[in-house]
Every structure is written in structure tokens, then in C-alpha cells.
Amino acid sequence: MTQSEFLNIVMPFKDKLYRLAKRLLISAEEAEDATQEVLLKLWAGKKQMHRYNNVEAFAMTMTKNFCLDRLKSKQSANLKLVHSNYAETGASLQQQVERRNSLEWVERIMEELPEQQRMILQLRDVEAYEYEEIEKLLDMKPTAVRVALSRARKAVREKLLEKHRYGIG
Structure with a gap:
């Protein structure tokens, strides 16, 4: 799988991965790190990606598990839920x-x-x-x-x- 093929598969749902990570972790920075880790793991396993019926669902599960592991780690003492995806004008x-x-x-x-x-x-x-x-x-x-x-x-x-x-x- 080439880089462009990988990006065509992953880019449509990468924002969803980020929002889920942000819901579960402390901040935008933590969520960005989690999203990047998941994307790196997906890239590393790109040869097996064709095996998954729904790559998005698999990636969401990976994100959820990564974030939960992060929250359970010793560093989780100062992590909390933060979410501000909503903006409205007018x-x-x-x-x-x-x-x-x-x-x-x-x-x-x-x-x-x-x-x-x-x-x-x-x-x-x-x-x-x-x-x-x-x-x-x-x-x-x-x-x-x-x-x-x-x-x-x-x-x-x-x-x-x-x-x-x-x-x-």
C-alpha cells in the first residue's frame, strides 16, 4: 500500500479519532498525541489493513483502547475530560x-x-x-x-x- 492509498483510507475519519481521544483525555495536545500514535500503528500495519471490514471502526477501537490505557497509567493523575468542539456564530x-x-x-x-x-x-x-x-x-x-x-x-x-x-x- 502506498502512502497516498493509506491517506485516502485514513484521512476521512482522522478527525473522529481526534475527537474521541479529546473526549477521553486531558487536552488537545494529549488527543493529538493519541491520534498520532494510532495513525502510526495503522501505518505500521498497513499490509494487514485489507483484512478489516471497517478500518474506521478498527481505528476507533484502537483510539479508545490507547486512551483508556493512557488514563490507567501512572500519568493519569492529572488527566481529565475536556471537550469544546462546538462553536456557533450569529x-x-x-x-x-x-x-x-x-x-x-x-x-x-x-x-x-x-x-x-x-x-x-x-x-x-x-x-x-x-x-x-x-x-x-x-x-x-x-x-x-x-x-x-x-x-x-x-x-x-x-x-x-x-x-x-x-x-x-
Whole structure:
């Protein structure tokens, strides 16, 4: 496989790898390093790439595993979840502040979710993966994915509503 063939296969989904890594790791720099490591591993195994039915799913799994290993390592003491992929123009300053505040709260709430729910929510609602793809990536049964996603969404919704009510019942 030539370099250009490899790039034609990998380039369409490299941003998804980065976003997943950024969701799981501390910063843009950590996510860039993780993405680069995965791409290097893919390049090193380019001769076997034709064996995979879905190279993107394989790369996403590699990214997830690399990031989880990184989080489990001794250096993980100062790693945390950070995500800011959203930018919108044309809104008033008040609306921008409110949206940014809500997004920050959603990120904080997601940090508190169990790891599996957090990853499923990221893959489905941020990355727009299909249920079948998530099932394969996380090696889970269809029902388990849907239940975990439902619980994650419910937890985010309830905590966000609680925050917007300012603790008033």
C-alpha cells in the first residue's frame, strides 16, 4: 500500500479519532498525541489493513483502547475530560454566554457519568455513530448499548434541569 492509498483510507475519519481521544483525555495536545500514535500503528500495519471490514471502526477501537490505557497509567493523575468542539456564530452575546455555560455544565455532568455511559454518549450523540457500530466498537449487546445511552441521557437531562432550576424543587 502506498502512502497516498493509506491517506485516502485514513484521512476521512482522522478527525473522529481526534475527537474521541479529546473526549477521553486531558487536552488537545494529549488527543493529538493519541491520534498520532494510532495513525502510526495503522501505518505500521498497513499490509494487514485489507483484512478489516471497517478500518474506521478498527481505528476507533484502537483510539479508545490507547486512551483508556493512557488514563490507567501512572500519568493519569492529572488527566481529565475536556471537550469544546462546538462553536456557533450569529447569536447574541447573551445567547452565546448561556450556550457556553450550558455546554460547560453538560461536560461536567458527563465527567461524572460511568466510563461506559460517557463513551456511548460521546459516540452516539457527538460522533453520530450508529448503534450497530457502537455495539461492535465496545463489544456490547444491542440492548446494553441502548440502556446505557438512555441512562446517560437521563442523567445529563436531570442534572441539567436541576442546575437550571437553581436547586428550587
